Amino acid sequence: MPELPEVETIRRELEKDVVGRKIKSVETVGRKSIKRQTPAEFVSGLEGVKITGVSRRGKYLLLALDSGQVLVVHLGMSGQLRRAVPKDEVAKHTHVTVTFTQGGQLRFVDPRTFGEMFLATPDEIGSQIEELSTLGVDPVEAPMSWVDFGHLLRSRNTTLKSFLTDQSMIAGIGNIYADEILFDSGLRFDRETGSLTTQEIRRLYRSLVEILHEAIKYGGSTLSDGQYVDLFGKAGDYQSHHQVYDRENQPCRRCRRTDISKVKVAGRSTYYCEVCQV
DNA sequence: CGATCTACCTGATGGC
């Protein structure tokens, strides 16, 4: 579900809304979302602790705590963080409920349970925890030069889509934004990383940064299943700006001559325009 | 190293 733009939308809201709050109590249900430590360890690491900041690396949210630990949140395919008050109805698949001393709650809801929450130290995040320590550059938090991007691109011998969605290269791009970025740059998903001209590299990097920023501006993408919503349950708006994703057999908005194609690559859908992307 | 498939889950949707 959520890729960089959706996670960044939530990060910005958390920054305004939960930083400075103190955690009174934490309730976990089962351990579908708490996989790396016992629920008791998780709960005791949070109770009485204050949230001091919220950052993001790729699709990971990092809530800094005044205990020195970090609350790491990954939303997986279907995870949601939702602000609530205790009397609000508890949604199905609510696995973690954090209650603040000043009132109000933060709830983690995740039907498919691919998401998770855990506590770690900054040290562990930097060196021990594989997924985080091997994460590539975040293109919104730490943009690089297109020249460096070119070096990174050439360090791998694969297709553009597989490069873009490789979290150890560029952090945060998933299936939707890879397709949108490739369309915007006029490049096919199956072009080899080593085949790009200097101009194409520059165009790809410019599209990458632009698309992600545009998507953040519109609050991310909410597809027809309505799964992605922000902290307050609000859907994103960027889906109406999609040029290719989920637009199979609809006319290309650029050339207007062709219908958008959809193919399966390594089990995932890929949308593209046969005419506009070469 | 790189490509592909599987598994982890629940729920929505479409065909018959």
Added chain:
DNA sequence: TGCCATCAGGTAGATC
């Protein structure tokens, strides 16, 4: 109406 197959924003691990 039910039943079955297929699909879904992610990631890790096995296999070739």
